[in-house]
Amino acid sequence: xxxxxSPLRTPFALSNALNTPTASRVNHYFVDSHHxxxxxxxFDEIVARKLNEGQHHESDDHRNGSExxxxxxxxxxxxxxxxSGYFQFEGEREPDTAFRSLxxxxxxxxxxxxLHTPSLWSVIHLxxxxxxxxxxxxxxxxxxxxxxxxxxxLRAFWNTDLTESVMDKLRTHSTRWRRLSIVAIxxxxxxxxxxxxxxxxxxxNISFYSHHQRTALPPAIFQGYLPxxxxxxLRNIDVDGLDFAFQGLSTLEIRGYGTxxxxxxxxxxxxxxxxxxxxxxxxxxxxxxQIFDGVSEGIHDLQILLPELRTIEVYTSEWxxxxxxxxxxxxxxxxxxxxxxxxxTGSLTEAPGRTILHHSKITSNPASPxxxxxxxxxxxATLPYRLLLRSANLQFATRALSVATVSTLExxxxxxxxxxITRDVFTSLNHLRHLLIYEHRATEALFRIFGSRxxxxxxxxxxxxxxIPSLETLAxxxxxxxxxxxxxxxxxxIRLFSLPSLKSLHLKTLDLPQWKNIxxxxxxxxxxxxxxxxxxxxxxxxxxxxxxxxxxxxxxVDAFPRLSQLSLDGVSSNAFIQQLLPSPSxxxxxxxxxxxxxxxxPNLRTLxxxxxxxxxxxxxxxxxxxxxxxxxxxxxxxxxxxxGRNVESFEWIREHVxxxxxxxxxx
Numbered sequence: 066x067x068x069x070x071s072p073l074r075t076p077f078a079l080s081n082a083l084n085t086p087t088a089s090r091v092n093h094y095f096v097d098s099h100h101x102x103x104x105x106x107x108f109d110e111i112v113a114r115k116l117n118e119g120q121h122h123e124s125d126d127h128r129n130g131s132e133x134x135x136x137x138x139x140x141x142x143x144x145x146x147x148x149s150g151y152f153q154f155e156g157e158r159e160p161d162t163a164f165r166s167l168x169x170x171x172x173x174x175x176x177x178x179x180l181h182t183p184s185l186w187s188v189i190h191l192x193x194x195x196x197x198x199x200x201x202x203x204x205x206x207x208x209x210x211x212x213x214x215x216x217x218x219l220r221a222f223w224n225t226d227l228t229e230s231v232m233d234k235l236r237t238h239s240t241r242w243r244r245l246s247i248v249a250i251x252x253x254x255x256x257x258x259x260x261x262x263x264x265x266x267x268x269x270n271i272s273f274y275s276h277h278q279r280t281a282l283p284p285a286i287f288q289g290y291l292p293x294x295x296x297x298x299l300r301n302i303d304v305d306g307l308d309f310a311f312q313g314l315s316t317l318e319i320r321g322y323g324t325x326x327x328x329x330x331x332x333x334x335x336x337x338x339x340x341x342x343x344x345x346x347x348x349x350x351x352x353x354x355q356i357f358d359g360v361s362e363g364i365h366d367l368q369i370l371l372p373e374l375r376t377i378e379v380y381t382s383e384w385x386x387x388x389x390x391x392x393x394x395x396x397x398x399x400x401x402x403x404x405x406x407x408x409x410t411g412s413l414t415e416a417p418g419r420t421i422l423h424h425s426k427i428t429s430n431p432a433s434p435x436x437x438x439x440x441x442x443x444x445x446a447t448l449p450y451r452l453l454l455r456s457a458n459l460q461f462a463t464r465a466l467s468v469a470t471v472s473t474l475e476x477x478x479x480x481x482x483x484x485x486i487t488r489d490v491f492t493s494l495n496h497l498r499h500l501l502i503y504e505h506r507a508t509e510a511l512f513r514i515f516g517s518r519x520x521x522x523x524x525x526x527x528x529x530x531x532x533i534p535s536l537e538t539l540a541x542x543x544x545x546x547x548x549x550x551x552x553x554x555x556x557x558x559i560r561l562f563s564l565p566s567l568k569s570l571h572l573k574t575l576d577l578p579q580w581k582n583i584x585x586x587x588x589x590x591x592x593x594x595x596x597x598x599x600x601x602x603x604x605x606x607x608x609x610x611x612x613x614x615x616x617x618x619x620x621x622v623d624a625f626p627r628l629s630q631l632s633l634d635g636v637s638s639n640a641f642i643q644q645l646l647p648s649p650s651x652x653x654x655x656x657x658x659x660x661x662x663x664x665x666x667p668n669l670r671t672l673x674x675x676x677x678x679x680x681x682x683x684x685x686x687x688x689x690x691x692x693x694x695x696x697x698x699x700x701x702x703x704x705x706x707x708x709g710r711n712v713e714s715f716e717w718i719r720e721h722v723x724x725x726x727x728x729x730x731x732x
Contacts, residue, residue, distance in 0.1 A: 143175070144182045151185050160188050183213035189235070192220035196227060203234050214243035214265060221249040232257040239263050246270035252280045259283040267293050272300035278322040284308055299323060305330065305355075311338055318344035320380075325355040332369050339373050343396070346380035346409060349388030356395070367395075374398040380409040385421050385457035390465040402426045404466060422462055423453040424471070448473045448499065458482060463490050473499040478506075478544075481513045484529070491531040491562075499538040506544055507554040514561070532563040537596075539564065540571035542603075543579075552578035556586045569599035577607035581617050588624040598668065600625050601632040603729075609640035620644070622665045631666075632673035632703075634729060638680045645669065645688045647695065664695050673703035675727040680707075682714045689721050703727035 135143075150164045168179045179185055186209035191199055207215075215238060221228060232254065235242075242263045247254060252273065266287065273280045281303040289308045297314055301321035311317065311334050325331065325347075357364050377398065381389055385406055393404065403425050408418030427449060451473040454462045458480040462468075471494055481487055491497070539562070543555060555575065572583070580602075587594065600621070610618050621628070622644050633641060645665055669692075674680055685702075692698050702718060703725045709715050718724060 140178055143178050147179060147182055148184055159190055180209060183209065183211040186210040187213045187215055189215060189217045189219075191218070191231060193222045196223055196231075200227070200230060203231070207234065207238055210241075212241065215241045216244040217242060218244075218246040219248070219254070221247060221254045225251075225253050228254045228257075236261055240265065242266050244268040244270075248272045248274070250274050255280070256283050258286045260285050260288055263287045263291060265293055266291050268296040269294060270298040271302055272298075273302055273321075275301075279303060279324065281306060281324075282308075307334075311335055311340070314338065314340050316340070316342040316344075320344075320346040322348070322351075325352050327358055328356050328360060328367055328369075331356060335371065336369050337372060340371050341373055342376045342378075343371070343374060344378045344380075345392065347392075349381075349383075349386065349392040353388060353391055353395075365394075368397040369395060370397045372398075373400060375400060375402045376405075377401065377403070378405045378407065380407050380418075381421070382409045384408070385454075385461045385465075387461055387464065390461045393465040401466075406465070419455065420453065421455055421457050422465070423451075424466055425449070425451045425453075426470075450496075451475065453477075454479055456480075459490050460486050463493055468494050470496055472496055473501070475501040475503070477503040481510045483516065484514045487514055488529060488531050491533055494533065495535065497533055497536055500533070500536055500540070501538075502541045504544040505541050505558075507558040510558055511554060528561070530563040531561055534563075534565055536562070536564050537566055538569040538571070539567060540569075540573075540601075542573040543575060552576075553582050555579045556582045559583065560586060560590075563593070565593065566596055567594050568596045569601070570597060571601040571603070573603035575602075575605050577605070577609065577617050580605055580607075580609070581619055584619040584621060584624040588620065591624070591626060595627070597625060598627055599630040599632075600628055601634070602636045603634040605636045607637075609637040611640045611643050626666065627668055628666050629668045630671040630673075631669060632727075633675065633677065634673075634727070635676040638674045638677045639684060642672075642674075642681070642684050642688055645672075646691050664697055667697045669697070670700040671703070672699055672701075673727045674708075675703075675705045675729070678707055682708070682711060682718075686714070686717065689718070693721070698722070701725060 147165075147168055150168070151160050151162075153161060153164075165179060165185055169176050186206045189203065189206065191203075217235060219231065221231075236257060239261045240263065243265055245263070245266060245268070247270070249255065249272070255271070255273075269291075271282070279301045284306075286308050291309045292313070294309065295314060296316040296318075297311070298318040299320070301323055303324040304319060305324045305326040317340055326334065357367075360367070374396070377393065377396070379389060379393060383389065389406060393406075401424075404423070405420060406422035407420050410418040449472065450470045452462065452468065452471045453475045455477040456479065459476070460482045474494065474497055482490070539559075541555075541559070556579070572580075575583070612618060613620075619640070621631075621641060631641065647665065648663075674685075689699060689702075699722050701723045704718075705727050708718070715724075
């Protein structure tokens with residue numbers, strides 16, 4: 066039987082990941098993907114090189130039967146494989162110690178490699194569940210890790226005797242600490258950080274849970290010298306009185322009930338720092354009281370400059386309040402790319418809850434679900450300077466940040482403040498181009514804006530409207546909780562806005578009387594919308610009459626005379642297509658010429674029909690021919706799969722007009 070041990074052709078020094086030229090130097094399990102990209106690329110490179118070098122030995126090896134493929138792998142490659150297996154994890158931030166134990170038992174060579182690969186012993190994770198087993202092995206692990214940087218995670222829910230035993234062993238290696246995470250229920254363990262040198266520490270995470278709610282770190286923590294520190298997480302730890310500098314940090318996360326310093330101290334600590342990410346989960350009222358203690362005037366003008374900050378995340382159980390807005394406004398961030406306000410779930414895993422507010426400066430993904438990827442939309446697929454707000458007060462959102470650059474406002478079930486405040490909100494949005502309103506209850510919004518039904522029904526000419534001269538797109542999804550509002554509330558809300566630059570109107574979920582009132586209002590005020598060229602209607606469940614003498618007949622030709630694009634989704638499209646034909650008195654379709662007057666919607670070039678099984682294909686054929694004869698042909702017709710069922714009709718359409726696949730645009 067062949068011996069399980071294998072000859073060692075590579076010096077063991079090469080298995081030391083710290084000394085191997087091709088090894089990764091970021092071997093820590095706190096990273097979401099533990100140096101996988103780096104290791105895999107180096108692994109492929111080394112394998113290719115080594116196998117190419119050894120190809121001429123392959124035939125001899127096979128004849129002799131002395132070595133397996135694994136035997137031929139050099140030690141440095143096996144070390145990388147072991148690292149990959151040891152640090153391959155998801156969810157819980159713990160390495161795979163079972164993998165390490167298994168590798169120790171495979172063969173003598175594997176065992177020696179594992180024992181002499183320091184990175185495989187560089188992670189110290191102690192908790193009440195393993196302390197009795199791991200404490201005795203701690204000196205051995207520390208010795209095997211040699212000079213490799215240490216990653217230490219302590220869930221110190223144990224008595225003080227164990228704390229002293231653990232920290233006495235770890236402190237002798239403090240100069241190798243790269244990451245330190247402590248979760249404690251008393252502050253005894255924190256006292257061991259006093260005057261403890263940690264010059265290589267990059268990431269510090271301290272959480273304190275006790276009925277005292279908070280605690281302070283001891284003075285001279287880490288001797289006040291942490292030159293490589295880049296990330297700090299503090300929960301229920303006093304921010305006031307910290308003895309190490311924040312200027313070199315890239316990430317700062319403050320949660321819980323820790324005491325804040327006064328404004329002057331906080332400014333001295335953070336102003337002008339290189340901080341790029343700031344995460345806050347605090348009681349805003351308490352924090353602001355502590356920060357501005359003794360300051361009575363000019364509070365709203367005081368700010369702390371964070372010139373490199375890219376991201377702010379604020380977690381709250383209070384939703385979006387004036388206090389949250391004031392806390393965010395405390396920081397001036399000229400390079401800010403993303404601002405998040407998220408619901409706190411109360412989970413210790415800190416999984417983010419619903420997003421309440423998101424302001425994004427950078428462009429969004431072109432594959433955004435808001436925009437159809439097949440059918441062209443008046444809205445470009447990338448929308449920079451976007452503000453999303455969900456179930457929150459519009460006023461508080463605009464107080465939290467400067468909204469002068471916001472070009473897209475997306476709001477879901479928001480709280481509308483009274484008329485004068487709402488007017489000021491939209492006045493401040495002086496570069497707004499796209500307004501997307503989801504789950505909108507028009508009756509409730511009007512009531513909150515005006516305070517009573519009597520005021521909402523008065524003549525709009527007597528009301529100061531919300532002027533948004535830059536707005537190009539208005540999209541509204543109406544939601545009425547199972548009950549339709551009074552017929553005029555939808556148009557009353559739309560008419561609150563003065564939109565001289567409006568190019569595209571998108572409306573979803575209307576009944577027939579509401580749609581009738583909307584078309585009547587636009588017909589009476591066509592001069593107010595000189596640029597309106599695109600209309601999208603989604604989900605009008607009522608049958609729309611085609612008879613001009615019907616009291617609910619809607620005339621889109623007079624209401625939207627400048628349309629170049631008409632999109633219908635879940636709507637009785639026959640009533641609209643019929644209006645694209647010349648009037649019956651104009652003669653037969655085959656006799657129509659471009660000299661005949663009037664021409665309905667002469668600018669219309671694009672028609673989209675989706676989710677209408679009752680659409681008349683003969684009517685579409687007539688429309689295509691008639692408009693071509695009038696000199697105003699359709700350039701593109703977007704349809705769904707329903708049209709393909711009549712192959713002959715669909716082929717005829719494709720011969721006469723360009724055909725594309727219809728897609729949902731906003732909803």
